[in-house]
Structure formats: structure tokens, C-alpha cells
Amino acid sequence: MPTGLHGKILFAFFIMVGYTITMKIRNFLWSHNMIKLIPVLLIILFYPACSSGPVKKADSGKQEIIPTGDFIDVKTIEDFFRRCEKDINRAREVIIKRDLIKNLTHLQNMDSGGKKYYLLERENITGMIKAVTENTYHDFILINKSGTVIYTMKSDDLFGKNVRTTLKSTPLNRCYENRNSGIHLEDMSISESLGNIYAIFISTKVTGDNSFPGIFILQVGADKIAELLSKKTAVIGTDGRYRIIHDREKMLLDYPYADRITVGAGPENDRIYRFNLPGKGDIHYRFFKFKNLSWIIVSED
Numbered sequence: 001m002p003t004g005l006h007g008k009i010l011f012a013f014f015i016m017v018g019y020t021i022t023m024k025i026r027n028f029l030w031s032h033n034m035i036k037l038i039p040v041l042l043i044i045l046f047y048p049a050c051s052s053g054p055v056k057k058a059d060s061g062k063q064e065i066i067p068t069g070d071f072i073d074v075k076t077i078e079d080f081f082r083r084c085e086k087d088i089n090r091a092r093e094v095i096i097k098r099d100l101i102k103n104l105t106h107l108q109n110m111d112s113g114g115k116k117y118y119l120l121e122r123e124n125i126t127g128m129i130k131a132v133t134e135n136t137y138h139d140f141i142l143i144n145k146s147g148t149v150i151y152t153m154k155s156d157d158l159f160g161k162n163v164r165t166t167l168k169s170t171p172l173n174r175c176y177e178n179r180n181s182g183i184h185l186e187d188m189s190i191s192e193s194l195g196n197i198y199a200i201f202i203s204t205k206v207t208g209d210n211s212f213p214g215i216f217i218l219q220v221g222a223d224k225i226a227e228l229l230s231k232k233t234a235v236i237g238t239d240g241r242y243r244i245i246h247d248r249e250k251m252l253l254d255y256p257y258a259d260r261i262t263v264g265a266g267p268e269n270d271r272i273y274r275f276n277l278p279g280k281g282d283i284h285y286r287f288f289k290f291k292n293l294s295w296i297i298v299s300e301d
Helices: 004-031 035-050 072-098 100-110 116-130 171-177 222-226
Strands: 063-066 139-144 149-152 184-190 198-206 214-221 233-237 242-244 272-277 281-290 293-300
Touching: 072 100, 072 116, 072 198, 072 214, 072 222, 072 281, 072 293, 100 116, 100 139, 100 149, 116 149, 139 171, 171 184, 171 198, 171 214, 184 242, 198 222, 214 222, 222 242
Parallel strands: none
Antiparallel strands: 063 272, 139 149, 139 214, 184 198, 198 214, 233 242, 233 293, 272 281, 281 293
């Protein structure tokens, strides 16, 4: 049976035309003593109108769950974060083995907070960390237990500042506050004091083998994740704002169809949802979660 207003009108039209034609044929058959053929002709006339047609796109006011299929963007993003997890754990082992937090804190104290001795060690430390990580990160940041930045790969302005005071409004402070949560992720943001780029931060507590405790942070630029997405795919947060999109002017702005996404339906990574926008086509979306990070991957037809 057809659905929708247009379908019902079309169906009624076929009924009326069919009825008119049937009556004329009936009268003809009756006058020629061929009345037994009427049931066969009725089946021929009405079967096409009642048979099911091709699968239609989702109605504009309707949301569907569709088979998983090959939604490569989710798998690719998950693999990316798995590599980051391995990288930060390998870097953590290097920091512990070399007792870098203790040594760098000692050098900073010797230099009364200056950079004289730190700069001598910086290149060597960067080389050790790069040797166990992939060439993916905008910066490496090491913070001691008091909250002081004692090493960065490239952000000179951060050195010697404290995440509990000077840098309190930055994601580094939130990484520090969540240091006992295992691997922690700070969602997409932009900060002038952190390179003025759109980035996420992945942090872990560094402790063990009687080494000085602290936290190590990977800064990942949005461009590295955007490289994993097709041109018609974007990432939005559960607050309805863009996190990753190829059009950088839309970063962190509101996704215009956020009200069509049922956040409570997730965060199952193996389900794809679909809704239709008149004149635009189908929109598919899927939930993504890694550690404390929750995203929604959105793709247009």
C-alpha cells in the first residue's frame, strides 16, 4: 500500500480509473457472454497498483536504524586513537626509565626557572620520545607534580608556567585535574597560549619505578584527524557543535541539523542512523566513543 499524501492520492486515482474501465469491460463481456473472464482481468488491472515498489529514502520526519555496512570513518578514527594510546604509553615508559621529570625539575631549579640548562636537554628528550611515537603530534608536553611545565617539544612560551595558575583556563589544567583517570582526552579547542590551533589533548599520569610523578600530554592538531575523513563527513560533539570539518570556518560552530540527532540513541559504535532532509538527501550518523571522549560522525549522501 502506498504511503504519504501523494501516494494515497495516486492510489485513489488508480482505483477510480480501474473501476470505470472495469465496468465498461464488464458490460462488454456480459453482452458477449464472456463474464467468466472478469476475475482474471481484475487481477491484471490492480496487481501493479498494490505491489510494493523500490525502497524509498527515509521520510523527513522519520529516523531509521540501518545495517552497519562499511562506515570506514569510524573504524579509521578508532584505529587512530588506538595508535595514540600506544604512543603515549611508550613515551611514558621512556620518561620513567630516564627519570626525566626529576632531572628536568632539578635543572629548572638550578636555573631559577630559566631555560639555560633545559635547552641543552630539550633536543635529546624530543629525540627519545619521537623514537617511540609516530610523526602525528603538534607538541609533547611534560608537567611535574606541582603543575609546572618542564618540557615541550616546540611551545617555548609554556615552559616554566603552571597549569594550576597561569594556565588554569587551558585544557592543560583539565588534563592535570584528571591525572588519576588513566588516559584522559580533552575535546577539541583552540587557545592562543597553546599554539592557536584547533587541537585535542591526550594525557596520562607518569609514575612508577620510584621516579618523580607528573603527567605527559600529546597535542593532536585537528588537521591530522580531518585527513582521515571523506569530504562529506564531519565530526560533531554531543553538544551539537562541529569538532572536525574540512571547512575550518565552521569549526566549533553549531551543526545545523543537530536537533535531528537523538543523542540518547548512542553510543553504540556498531549502529548507523539515518534521516532525510528534503532537497538535500539522506544524512547518516554514527556514535563514536573512546575513553571519556564522545563524538558523532555525520556523513551526507
